[in-house]
Structures are given as structure tokens and as C-alpha cells.
Amino acid sequence: MITYELMVLLRIMPKSELVSTLKRTAETLFDKGGIIRKLENLGTRDMPYKTSVHGMVYNRASYFLFEFNAPPLAIRDLLDEYGRDIDIIRRRIYKKIVPEHQECTLHEELQPAPYRKNVQELVEQARKLDKPKFNYNTGLDYYPFQK
Template sequence: MPTYELSLVLRQMNRPEIVSVLKRTAESIFEKGGFIRKLENLGSRALPHKISEHGLVHREGNYFAIQFDTAPNKIVDLNEEYGRDIDIIRKHIFKLEETKPVECTLHEELQPPAYRKDVQKMIEIAKRKQKKKYNYNSGLDYYPFQK
């Protein structure tokens, strides 16, 4: 199952109400056969602009990010269910790319720039892209292009 991230903006509420909304969103993920990897509270702050949602105008919101795994065909159902929830101002589900393993190249990075492989590749590319200069010893008595 692929990993998704759900970014939520909830309306301004008390802490127990926020907990109940997060439980509802988590239960809907569990009902669709998914499981949650991480739940992150990004805090409460003013919205970038006033947002009218479900007949109310909102100026502040609580931001959350939930990483979860579920089947791709369940995303449409989750999106529709969260769209009907009156406590959710904004929601968006992103597919997370699989992270590639990063090799440690500290010993290469500590070398002087002229000896690094990536710098040498850039120098080779620059040499290939240089224009050829006019050969002044071409047998002509004059430069055919005006300087």
C-alpha cells in the first residue's frame, strides 16, 4: 500500500473537540483498511485569508498532518467523507514518494573542489559547450566578420 499524507485545517475549537475530530478522521482511515504512520500537530494560527466553508467564515484554524497507508481506490472515499465534515475547513491528500537511501559522502565533500567527482563532471560539461574561436591564421588577409 502506498503512503499518503493528509493535511488538515480544522476550525478553531477547544481541545476536547479537536480530539474528537481527529478520532473521527483516524477511524475513517481504519474503516477503509488503512493504518496511520504518524500524526503531527502543526499548531493553531491565523489563516492566510478568510475562508468560507460550510456556511461559516473562518479566520483561524488548527493545522494537522497525518501520514497513513491505504489502498489507492479508497482515497476518493476518504476525500468525500472529509468534505462532508463540518469541522474540517481544508483537506488535501498527497501521495508521498518513497525515499531513496542516501549514501554518506562526507569523505568526498571534504576534498578540495578540484578533486571532487561532481566538480570534475561540471568542468567536462563546460569544456564540451565552449564555442570554437575563429582561427586568425586561416589564409585570409582580413577578418570576414566585422568586429
């Protein structure tokens, strides 16, 4: 299954209601076949701009980040169900991008730029873009007509 991140902005509420809302959000994920890998509380803060949802205007929210695995077909259903929840101000699901592991050694970095492998690859790419020189089919290595 693919790893996703669910960013949820919840309205400001007492801790007991907040816990029940998070449980309800997690149970919805489980019902759709998802597995929660991590839940992170990012705190309560001001929103970048006012948001009007379910007839109320909000300018502060509690931010939570769920990292989960789920089948791709369940994502649309999750967004639809979270959109109907009155405690959720905003919700976004992103596909998590795993950064590539790049090996870097000190020996390579200390070499002068022309000797580094990645610089040599860039030079080769630039040479492929050079225009080919025009061949006049005269056998000479210069243009004889002074043009």
C-alpha cells in the same frame, strides 16, 4: 502501499469535540484500507487568509498532520468524504517524498574543487554541450583564408 501526508485544518472547538473529530477522521482512513503511521498536532494558529466553508468564515484553525499508508485508489474517496465533514475547514493529501541518503565524507569535501567527483561530473556534462569545431578538410590546423 504508498506513504501520504494528510494536512487537516479543523475549526476551533472544545477538546472533547476535537478528539471525536480526529477519531472520525482516523476511522475513515481505516475504512478505506489505510494505516496511520503518525499523527502530529501542529497547534492552533491564524490561517494565512480567511476561508469560507460550509457557510461560515474562518480565520483561525487547529492544524493536524496525519502520515499514513493507503492504496492510491482510496485517495479520491478520502478527499470527498473529508470535504463533506463540517468540522474540517481544509484538507490536503500529499505524496510523501523520502529524501535520498547521500554519503558525504570529510575527505572528499576538503579536496580542491577540480578534484571532487561531483565537480568533475559537472565539467563532463558541460563538455558534452560544447559545439564541435568545424573541420575544413584541408589537413591544416588553421583557416588559411584569414577569415
